[in-house]
Amino acid sequence: MALTDVAVRSAKPREKEYKLADSAGLYLLVTPSGGKLWRLKYRMHGMERKLAIGRYPDVSLGDARKARDLAREAASGGIDPAAAKRRERIAAKVAAGTTFGDVALEYIEKAEREGRSPATINKLRWSRDWLMPALGHRPVDQVEPHELLAVLKRQEAKGNLETAKRTRAFASRVFRYAVATARAKADPAALLLGAVAAPRPTHLAAIIDPKRAGELLRAIDDYSGQPITRFALALSPHVFVRPGELRQAEWVEVDFEAAIWRIPAARMKKRREHVVPLSRQSIAILKQLQGLTGNGRYVFPALGKPTKSMSENTATAALRRMGFAADEMTAHGFRAMASTLLNESGKWSPDAIERALAHKDNDQVRAAYHRGAHWNERVAMAQWWSDHVDTLRDGGAVIPFAKFLS
Structure with a gap:
């Protein structure tokens, strides 16, 4: 017999955890501490699997059934919903801990290992410092072009056109590195090429007469x-x-x-x-x-x-x-x-x-x-x-x- 909202709400903890079955593999697991956890039992390739859907009342009975139906649909298509959820959880954790500042620093350390000159490394660190206040804390895969553009426009307004050019180029390298290491899907800095005024080329003075x-x-x-x-x-x-x-x-x-x-x-x-x-x-x-x-x-x-x-x-x-x-x-x-x-x-x-x-x-x-x-x-x-x-x-x-x- 399928569960009702009243039955779920009224379920009391016991000395040992127990289950209240709903339908099509969905059940409520009631723990001795009073927790009420939605679980789904399903089969993949002939083997039983379990999927954690969420905690009641954060996830209502109706929402749990919708999640059950989506999971069963995925399983029928050959996609293991538990494995997919685990991958999503790992990806979210990685994204939350992978800020632009972290990836930028990792890119600079990579450049050092490759033997780039101290002068080049100093320039890379300098560019990172410019970007840290605005982008350093942001997940690298969530940075939008307009966020970087705001930094470049501030540099442009001060007449620092060469600085803006270098800053955009450095950001682009960081984003491309993030894409190469599976932490971003695109390079938003590439879309800003030409978005700020180009610096006039300067020629180093030389005597040629x-x-x-x-x-x-x-x-x-x-x-x-x-x-x-x-x-x-x-x-x-x-x-x-x-x-x-x-x-x-x-x-x-x-x-x-x-x-x-x-x-x-x-x-x-x-x-x-x-x-x-x-x-x-x-x-x-x-x-x-x-x-x-x-x-x-x-x-x-x-x-x-x-x-x-x-x-x-x-x-x-x-x-x-x-x-x-x-x-x-x-x-x-x-x-x-x-x-x-x-x-x-x-x-x-x-x-x-x-x-x-x-x-x-x-x-x-x-x-x-x-x-x-x-x-x-x-x-x-x-x-x-x-x-x-x-x-x-x-x-x-x-x-x-x-x-x-x-």
């Missing part, structure tokens, strides 16, 4: 500041590398016999090992510097801190001290100087110049070919360029490099 380049090179030659800084400035125009790659150079990377400097992938922007052919001038600078710092790890150690590399601001400060303003020359500008004047010379293939600058070729087959095919040209180009740097420094006539060493 040959006459002014010569003045810069002579100023470096006469620099009266710290000797290690002078050596860093002197080597910069010869090797085309990024400022961070130069100042973090380690002696173990330099092979004087082979005349190469092998920069590991972990320190390269494109995460790919880069080999720099060293001209006679570069070798001469490094050999003299070896007498000052060769017993330590870094080619250019920080002043008074030999276990750390030179600060990223050291070269810039030296350029300002020599009278070259921020809108005229930067530490990064030596790369632009080399790129511009090498291309203008017409002597070298654009591919060899791009390889010397460690610019990434998106075609991996083509990139592998060019790494080998242009090596001899890069070696010859490195020596020609260093000779040309000497010419620029003297205003036209090549001076023996020994002048710098005297």
Whole structure:
């Protein structure tokens, strides 16, 4: 006989739990403590199963019967309702404990394990800090595009367009990581591409006029500041590398016999090992510097801190001290100087110049070919360029490099 609301409401606890049957496998389990629990007994693949539906009076008799009917319908279709409910419970628990902040931190820790540079990790943490107040506590799979947009619009209103661009890009990486690890189904940040004003591209200042380049090179030659800084400035125009790659150079990377400097992938922007052919001038600078710092790890150690590399601001400060303003020359500008004047010379293939600058070729087959095919040209180009740097420094006539060493 089916249960009634009165029968359910009137059921009293006993010394032992007991059942009050309804129909089609549904029953009420009454516990000694007075709890009234809806349960459903059904069969799957010939085996008896039980499903917990809820507690009375939170779940009424009518609601329990609706849940019973849905469960039996699922079972008849081959879906085990108890297993499905267990999966839903686990998923809900995971979602509740998987906030955007948690996933973002996990993504950053993954980037650290992959060997991303400290500078990159700091930028990722900085982006996370921007997003934490608004999104940090939110389940990652429940963040809506408008929530992220509000953060980006605040940055845009303050004129921080580059910050907004970086913040959206970081959020997108976090959401894609959440999708890949089965904690989200979509990347809401992708929908916001173009939703805020794009920053104007900024070009790092560089001297590319040959006459002014010569003045810069002579100023470096006469620099009266710290000797290690002078050596860093002197080597910069010869090797085309990024400022961070130069100042973090380690002696173990330099092979004087082979005349190469092998920069590991972990320190390269494109995460790919880069080999720099060293001209006679570069070798001469490094050999003299070896007498000052060769017993330590870094080619250019920080002043008074030999276990750390030179600060990223050291070269810039030296350029300002020599009278070259921020809108005229930067530490990064030596790369632009080399790129511009090498291309203008017409002597070298654009591919060899791009390889010397460690610019990434998106075609991996083509990139592998060019790494080998242009090596001899890069070696010859490195020596020609260093000779040309000497010419620029003297205003036209090549001076023996020994002048710098005297």
